[in-house]
Amino acid sequence: MQRNRLEIVDHLFPGSVVSHRSAIEIGAALQPHLFVFGADRQGAQPGIAGPDREFKLQRNRAGNSVFVEPELVAGTQVEAFALYRALPHALARAIFMQVAVSEVHPFDDGNGRLSRAMMSAELTAANECRIIIPTVYRDDYITTLKAFSRTRQIDPVIRMFELAQAFTASMDYTGYDAAKASFTAANAFENDRDAQLQFQER
Structure with a gap:
């Protein structure tokens, strides 16, 4: 599996x-x-x-x-x-x-x-569970790391990775079609800056 x-x-x-x-x-x-x-x-x-x-x-x-x-x-x-x-x-x-x-x-x-x-x-x-940074979450990922470089505030970095791990764990990996559907429903592939990652923690 x-x-x-x-x-x-x-x-x-x-x-x-x-x-x-x-x-x-x-x-x-x-x-x-x-x-x-x-x-x-x-x-x-x-x-x-x-x-x-x-x-x-x-x-x-x-x-x-x-x-x-x-x-x-x-x-x-x-x-x-x-x-x-x-x-x-x-x-x-x-x-x-x-x-x-x-x-x-x-x-x-x-x-x-x-x-x-x-x-x-x-x-x-x-x-x-590993951590996937989906397309829609890329700006959050980069912005948070850049902010850490300036401020040395680690809490936002921890929260960002915890959310990414929770997202990764919540996806359906029973097959390719099921996985693609769950990632799509979560807006994972979106490039639109106004789009938000949507998922329900398991």
């Missing part, structure tokens, strides 16, 4: 989910991006880039947001890893992982995809 669910969602939102692997296997699959949050849970050293991929060499930014300086990336990740390991709950670790990757921006590109993949890996490892 879990594998079928992922296949259905990947058809509806191509590239939005990580296939059904353990967190360790996901780390191996992301070897070109490997660093602290993608490290093997069985003892790999944090702060190591993959053999085909290096950390950024120049400062990167998105709009007015300037990310961690290149020379501080490895050290920042080591410190963040200690905080991550102290978190007792999977959702807390997943959100921390996503936000930390997003804020550090360790690579020149692919940081957003990597942050969501590692968030999914953490939830998968704990056998908890």
Whole structure:
């Protein structure tokens, strides 16, 4: 059922989910991006880039947001890893992982995809529902993360991801047609900025 669910969602939102692997296997699959949050849970050293991929060499930014300086990336990740390991709950670790990757921006590109993949890996490892960011919720997702970059207020980020997880869990994954119908009823595919995500928690 879990594998079928992922296949259905990947058809509806191509590239939005990580296939059904353990967190360790996901780390191996992301070897070109490997660093602290993608490290093997069985003892790999944090702060190591993959053999085909290096950390950024120049400062990167998105709009007015300037990310961690290149020379501080490895050290920042080591410190963040200690905080991550102290978190007792999977959702807390997943959100921390996503936000930390997003804020550090360790690579020149692919940081957003990597942050969501590692968030999914953490939830998968704990056998908890993954988080899908549907099209209609994309502006909320981006706006909330941008606000965090400026204000460092984490509560809105937590609420945003909790709602996205509740939405994901509420969808019908019994088959492709059923899933598409439930996502459509929730306005998940809407690009209209006035549209709202509609669902009933299970």
